[in-house]
Amino acid sequence: MFSLFVCVCVCVCVCVCVCVCVATAVSWPKGCRCMVSHVICLRVGLSPEQPELFLKKLQQCCTVFDFMDTLSDLKMKEYKRSTLNELVDYVMVSRGYLTEQAYPEVVKMVSYNIFRTLPPSDSNEFDPEEDEPTLEASWPHLQLVYEFFIRFLESQEFQPSIAKKYIDQKFVLQLLELFDSEDPRERDYLKTVLHRIYGKFLGLRAFIRKQINNIFLRFVYETEHFNGVAELLEILGSIINGFALPLKAEHKQFLVKVLIPLHTVRSLSLFHAQLAYCIVQFLEKDPTLTEPVIRGLLKFWPKTCSQKEVMFLGELEEILDVIEPTQFVKIQEPLFKQISRCVSSPHFQVAERALYYWNNEYIMSLIEENSSVILPIMFASLYRISKEHWNPAIVALVYNVLKAFMEMNSTLFDELTATYKSDRQREKKKEKEREELWKKLEDLELKRGLRSDGIIPT
Template sequence: MAFLWVCFEPLRKAEKPQGHQPKYNLTCNGRPLFTNITFERQKQVQVEDVSAQEQPELFLKKLQQCCTLFDFMETLSDLKMKEYKRSTLNELVDYVTLSRGYLTEQTYPEVVKMVSCNIFRTLPPSDSNEFDPEEDEPTLEASWPHLQLIYEFFIRFLESQEFQPSVAKKYIDQKFVLQLLELFDSEDPRERDCLKTVLHRIYGKFLGLRAFIRKQINNIFLCFVYETEHFNGVAELLEILGSIINGFALPLKAEHKQFLVKVLLPLHTVRSLSLFHAQLAYCIVQFLEKDPTLTEPVSVPCLLKFWPKTCSQKEVMFLGELEEILDVIEPTQFVKIQELLFKQIARCVSSPHFQVAERALYYWNNEYIMSLIEENSSVILPIMFASLYRISKEHWNPAISALIYNVLKAFMEMNSALFDELAANYKSDRQRERKKDKEREDLWRKLEELELRRGVQNSDGKKPFSSEIVQRLHRTVLTLRLKMSYAKIPSPPHIFFLFFCLL
């Protein structure tokens, strides 16, 4: 037995390090991935169970231990170790929430290292190029049971009363923020929500990173608008920007105004606008509340420039955003944009798509907008009257006709004299149009009555045109008539008459 013990003792010593080798030859920041290391030893000892002097050291060991990663794509592998890590992360979350005095200078690099090792990764490509965020279900992160606790731990760490940005800035730097922003392209909405909170806390704590964060968000949006039109985290980044814009000092810097014009407003042009329009509209309104003078030269003209021509859904969204802008607009600014604005609203009221017309007519249910319209009815009523009166007689949807009737009634109560004058002018204009239409029809009828089918002999005694040529000329005249009538061009028939006489 002694001989056997002597023979196998070196073998055991040689095998001992092998038991600590990773299953796969992968590392993260020097930490092994998918290891056989168990959590049993440290799990038996809770941080709260040891003395106050020993707690920081045990806390650091548990942070180092949580750098071990597991493959969640293999659902049945390492179940026991995955559960141990989840339990340890829960313990760390509770510890940073309730404990005091744990944040030593040695803690910061270990926390950042553990968080970086777990969350920073290459995101998988979308399963299909035809992925539609509005219709298709997103791909959820398989390792979310651990990632959720990592994010919760990091948020509690950043929110701790003992957190010192002056120490943490050595480790939470531009590289860290850049990797964090790349994760916003994750398809998992749960992760993007956590990232939103983390980035917001970092923006609030680290003054030196604020300009860098804004610049990188600027770059992401520019790439999204002009190159890829694909980025999953636009809504979350806009939500962060909403609170950032709210904190801008007055007067606004040229950099901030340029961001509004060059980055935020062009976001209205992308096809996936519906995914983030609410957050985008909030940012625009925040800018106008900060500086109302941006309304007339920038915001409203740009919105009208980008106004959708063929997508009714986007048109409804634009109308909603315009109403939000009008809710905060100053009367002095409203006067400058009213003509341009209500010409577009008149076109929307005339839209055959009932949702577009309905959304435009809902402006008259807004008390503040109604007060602005009433103060400037002498300008707005002439712009709107013709469209309202015509659609009230012609629109296919009875609900729209009822809404238009209410709007006309409101205008009549605002300025009855102007309303009556416009009604009389509209009727006389319609009579003149009908008279011109009748004259045009009579002229065309006379042209048709000409004996175009009969052979025409010129003064040289040439043979008359063949019936085939005459028929072709007749078809040409009829085609011209159809095109010119459709375009409402009153072409006098004597031109054609002279043409045939010259032949």
């Protein structure tokens, strides 16, 4: 039988009272399912009892319940949920609650609740692009713990100099492991938590970057499975944006050795937008990285997956939007050889995406400045497609591109047209000669066959 709660609220005219039910005696140890009887209200404002009551409440919330059994401890689960809600509200509006004794208790409570072994996927062939993720059963409590911790980190009274004793490398390592959770709601909260920790703890920044680096390398070269890649890349986008200039060698190495190889994994579509953003952030910081980045993309260009080709083309356009003319000159030949192959693709979406480059004003200006190099690379493919492609929409786009090239450099266009037609005539002539030669060989073979059979041809 649960005792009745008695709430004694002290109202001060300049203070707003917030009732937070706090046990004055004991917490809820594991295995214990009884509630305490005496309850006190905490008001917003300074009082001698507040710090102690706050600690008691944190200790109570260290008890973790089994949510896989939906019928067990229902009242206790609801009491804990209510307690966590009260803590979240209290942290948002109170002042003076963050004593030095509170830091270890906060980290302890958060650790007890969020750090756990993640369950294996329900299916060994889980496809994050197709299958529904397994949601965390304890989310009613877990969400509130994350909410509380974020408010704690964002508090004006928060002192990293004290918290660093408890929020250390071990804590961060466990936090990063949770990014493999299938539940997207949890990964979203983890993203916010890690971002706050990175911003407030200068001593942990290099460690965080190194561990993210390790996660990505393991993902690319060993497992090809990690649920939180998109969220980690989103955090990295903000981190890269804050890098000081000139960029350190380790940052450049991370770009070339880690971010570029991420393009090779099968699940690229799940995090490509965040990855492309990180790449562009690097190039805006240091334009000299453009050449190794584009050459890296060309090296890993997909050969058999049209969907990935379209993504690569989209990313290349984002890069070209920020490229400097001096850097463009260095990579224009290998780049437009690949674009020429894409334009010639029988998959109309690949060809269409490549042809859309000519709708981009900045890219068009770069092409026009270097038309003497680019036009000879593109011309043969464009001219052939205009006559042979199966999709009328692609043919129409090609005509527009040819028209644009003709307006850019009509003299070169005419020369290439004449050369192309001459080459085609030469090819047709060779093809005809080849056919005639094969016919003669077939006739000769037929005559030999007749002689061997004892038949004398007339």
